[in-house]
Amino acid sequence: MATEAELKALMAASLDGDAASYRTLLDRLSRRLRAYYKGRLARVGRSATEAEDLVQEVLFAVHLKRHTYDTRELFTPWVHTIARYKLIDYLRRTRSAASVPIDEGAEVMAQDDNADAESSHDVRKLLGRLPEKMRCAIECVKLEGRSVAEAAVRCGISESGVKINIHRGLQSLAAFIAREDQK
Amino acid sequence: MKTDDLVLMLSTNVEPIARGRVARTISIAVIAGAVIALGIMLVALGVRADLTTTRAAVFLLLKLAFALAVVGVSLRYLIRLARPGSARGISPLAVIVPFAAIALLGMLGLADAPSAHWNRMVVGGEWLECLLSIPTIAIVPFAVTIFAVRRAAPTNLFRAGAVAGLVAGGVSAMAYAFHCTDDSLPFVAVWYGGTIVLCTLAGAALGPRLLHW
Structure with missing residues (x-):
């Protein structure tokens, strides 16, 4: 621990x-x-x-x-x-959401730690819902591991723009996830 | 989504973070709120005309001292509330000290005067203007402060909202003091103290909705 x-x-x-x-x-x-x-x-x-x-x-x-x-x-x-x-x-x-159906119980309990x-959540699907610049910045820097400078060229925005778009994009993803949970 | 994949995504190309950003953001917001409050006071009400007299100057300083004490103490507490699990900064009880001090001074002021004057000392000439002005002027500083607190991570939204209201009320009282011509300690205690408490209550009511993240 x-x-x-x-x-x-x-x-x-x-x-x-x-x-x-x-x-x-x-x-x-x-x-x-x-x-x-x-x-x-x-x-x-x-x-x-x-x-x-x-x-x-x-x-x-x-x-x-x-x-x-x-x-x-x-x-x-x-x-x-x-x-x-x-x-x-x-x-x-x-x-207010319904709890898990009983017959799923065994399966759920069987899941390992x-x-x-x-x-x-499906992060790829959620990424698709982001505005183009945010999606591009997150894909380049956070998923493909490219530098901020490379991402700036690929996404057609400034380097600080890439950083802002990553931050806003992650904020939106977190908000999508919170909203999905509500359903 | 696998949690491992999320960990990988979040930790790829992670940016360094400047230290002390929460305190800086909130302090700047409160200073900006104070400048705006002073601007509103100058345009809508104007500085009191008799500031050249010693009595007026002494009372202005006294009102400013009270308002700034409220702002100073509550701002430090607000910064603490904006950081999860924070133990640094000051105790919640410290925010009461300026109010206790002005209440004590007000009572001493009353004790010092014949009871026939009490009514005039407490109610003053412009109690209604004071009652309306301080909460009204506080609106913009409150909005700016809430905006800054939202960028941090308050977890007790009720309390953070209340203290944001307290800060805004203090800032507003500081601005209003330049206009106010009611020079008695009981007046300051009742109307300044009271309206700042009103701002605090409004902040508490709005906090959970405005600060949720």
Whole structure:
């Protein structure tokens, strides 16, 4: 189990732009969040797929709100507060939604706690709903791993435009996901 | 979507983040709100004409001290509320201190005067103008402050909204003080304090809707 000090060091490196640390951090967080949400949702009779939806919502939130973490503070309370905020918000949003049919129960319970865990969202389909510039910027930089300069040429916008479009695009994706959960 | 794929996507080409952005954004918003509030006061009401007298200047400074104390304390608390799980900054109780101080001064002012004057000291000449002006001038600073807080990550939306209203009320009172000619401590305590509390309540009511993310 990762400790506060480890996670905090990873977060500090991530904020400096260290992609490898950031990847490790998000990976560890997703495991912890999965366990947290499975436990919480089981108590209110919800399924494990929903837990994965929430894990991904929080990963988006951590990413989009990472500038609100102050490195002089503890990291675990920061994540935990976001996780709890998103859980309460999720339960409120999905209150009227039907719960999982009973015959699916066995299948849902059979899902392993592994890292292959999948949510109900299709990121490719969601990307298609974004405006062209946002989609292009995210595909180039975040999916194909090209530099911001390359993306600027390919998408026909400035480098700062690429960064803004990535940020806005990820914000929109997170909003799409939240809206899909409502259904 | 696999969570692994999402982790990979988010961590690819991650940009470095400047430190202290939350505090900077919110502080700049509040300063901008203060400039706008002063502008509204100058255009719509004008600075009081008798500022050359010592009594007027002393009371202006006193009102400004109260308003700035409210803004200073509540701004620091607001920055804390805008960051999830933050323990830094000041205790929530600190926001009460300026109000307690002005209430105490107001009561001392009343105790010092014959009871026949109390009514005039509390109600003043322009209580209605004060009651309407401070909440009205606070609208734009409130909007600017909320906009800045939204860019951070408030998780107690009710409280963050209330404190944003408190900050905006303080900023507005600071601007209104330049116009206000009611120079008595009980007046400041009741009408400045009261209208700032009104702004706080309005902020609390609007917070959950405006700050949701």
